[in-house]
Amino acid sequence: MLLKEYRICMPLTVEEYKIGQLYMISKHSLEQSGGGDGVEVVRNEPDMHPQYGQGQVTEKRIYLSSKLPSWMRKFVPMIFYVTEKAWNFYPYTVTEYSCSFLPKLQVKIETRFENDNGSNENVFGDGPTPRDSVCFLDILSDPIPDKHYKKTEDLSSWVSKRTGRGPLVDGWRNSARPIMCSYKRVQCSFEVYGFQSRTEEFIHRNIRDILLVGHRQAVAWTDEWHGMSLEEVREFERKLQQETNSKLKCDRTDSGPASLRPSFSRSLSVTDESSLKKMGLKTVSIPDCSSRPSSYSVKSPVRLNSNPE
Numbered sequence: 001m002l003l004k005e006y007r008i009c010m011p012l013t014v015e016e017y018k019i020g021q022l023y024m025i026s027k028h029s030l031e032q033s034g035g036g037d038g039v040e041v042v043r044n045e046p047d048m049h050p051q052y053g054q055g056q057v058t059e060k061r062i063y064l065s066s067k068l069p070s071w072m073r074k075f076v077p078m079i080f081y082v083t084e085k086a087w088n089f090y091p092y093t094v095t096e097y098s099c100s101f102l103p104k105l106q107v108k109i110e111t112r113f114e115n116d117n118g119s120n121e122n123v124f125g126d127g128p129t130p131r132d133s134v135c136f137l138d139i140l141s142d143p144i145p146d147k148h149y150k151k152t153e154d155l156s157s158w159v160s161k162r163t164g165r166g167p168l169v170d171g172w173r174n175s176a177r178p179i180m181c182s183y184k185r186v187q188c189s190f191e192v193y194g195f196q197s198r199t200e201e202f203i204h205r206n207i208r209d210i211l212l213v214g215h216r217q218a219v220a221w222t223d224e225w226h227g228m229s230l231e232e233v234r235e236f237e238r239k240l241q242q243e244t245n246s247k248l249k250c251d252r253t254d255s256g257p258a259s260l261r262p263s264f265s266r267s268l269s270v271t272d273e274s275s276l277k278k279m280g281l282k283t284v285s286i287p288d289c290s291s292r293p294s295s296y297s298v299k300s301p302v303r304l305n306s307n308p309e
Contacts, residue, residue: 001189002200005129006208007118008137008184008215011165011176014091014113016226017218022233023225024218026240033244037063040081040248041241049087056088062097063248104192107203110185117173118181129185137208139216140168148213153220160222182215 012020029039043059061081086095090113097107112123118136121128140155151157159166165176173179186207190199225233 001187001191002204003129003133003185003187004204005134006137006182006184006186006211007134008139008182008211009118009173009176010139010180010182010215010219011168011172011178012180012219012222013178014115014180016178017113017180017182018090019228019230019233020218020222020225022237023228024214024221026237026244027221028214028217030240030244030247033247038244038248039063040245044237044241049089052087052089052092052094054089058084058086058088060084060086102190104190105199106187106189107207108187109207112183113180114183115178115180117179118183120181120183123183124185135208137212137215138173139212139219140172141170142212144212144216145209148209153216155216155219158220160226162223162226165222182211184211 010017029041032038040061040063041058042061043057045057047055047057049055049057060083062084063081082097082099084095084097086093092113093109093111095109095111097105099105110124114120114123155166155168157167168176186204188200188203188207190196190203192199228236
């Protein structure tokens with residue numbers, strides 16, 4: 001298991017980010033959906049957690065086949081999704097990721113939001129995270145993938161008209177007011193011999209990029225969500241979830257039945273039986289499919305049961 005604690009500061013208050021987080025996740029999910037990949041919201045409603053009590057539960061399917069590295073696509077179905085189940089007890093959240101195709105893959109993210117600059121060494125209350133497992137992410141200067149960069153989201157030139165905050169400058173984490181920190185304890189486990197380290201490191205790299213992009217956007221979009229009520233942002237969330245789900249549904253319909261084929265399937269070139277015999281190869285009779293017992297029936301690939309917070 002690979003454990004890391006990410007700390008991401010923002011020039012916001014914890015109370016402000018309660019709205020900003022919901023807005024950012026919804027808009028980010030819509031932006032990242034397309035070509036069959038993206039986030040489908042299955043469930044988003046108040047519910048009771050057996051341990052933490054009343055909260056908001058959200059269940060999503062994150063389709064990401066095209067984002068997988070080539071070595072991983074060899075044993076993953078072409079239509080591949082991870083199930084994300086998130087419990088929001090703001091300012092504390094718990095998010096878990098699972099995949100029925102890869103039952104040994106488990107990812108858990110615990111998050112606490114505090115009005116500080118990341119200086120709390122025991123924010124989860126059960127002991128400090130080892131120092132070599134703590135990673136500060138700077139939304140101003142840390143690099144993000146080129147495909148995610150937008151000039152309008154560059155915080156070195158960002159200025160909020162509603163709040164008068166910005167732009168951010170070097171050392172801003174020690175001087176900005178207000179300031180808050182998103183503490184994220186990420187536990188990733190994929191106990192499969194030969195793939196464990198590479199897979200766990202791949203997941204953490206992607207989580208790091210998602211966290212950086214998402215928190216940058218939450219700040220860059222401040223003037224879009226600042227001043228919204230919880231009811232207003234929930235309505236915005238509902239509307240964009242419908243748009244995102246419709247977008248994914250259309251993409252999968254347009255892709256046609258071929259998209260259901262596993263990515264590890266290969267085309268086999270065969271010739272007629274007499275030619276095979278001339279080559280000295282033995283042939284076997286294959287019974288007609290209709291005469292096979294039900295246990296031989298061909299099954300469709302399993303659809304498997306993931307956004308920045």
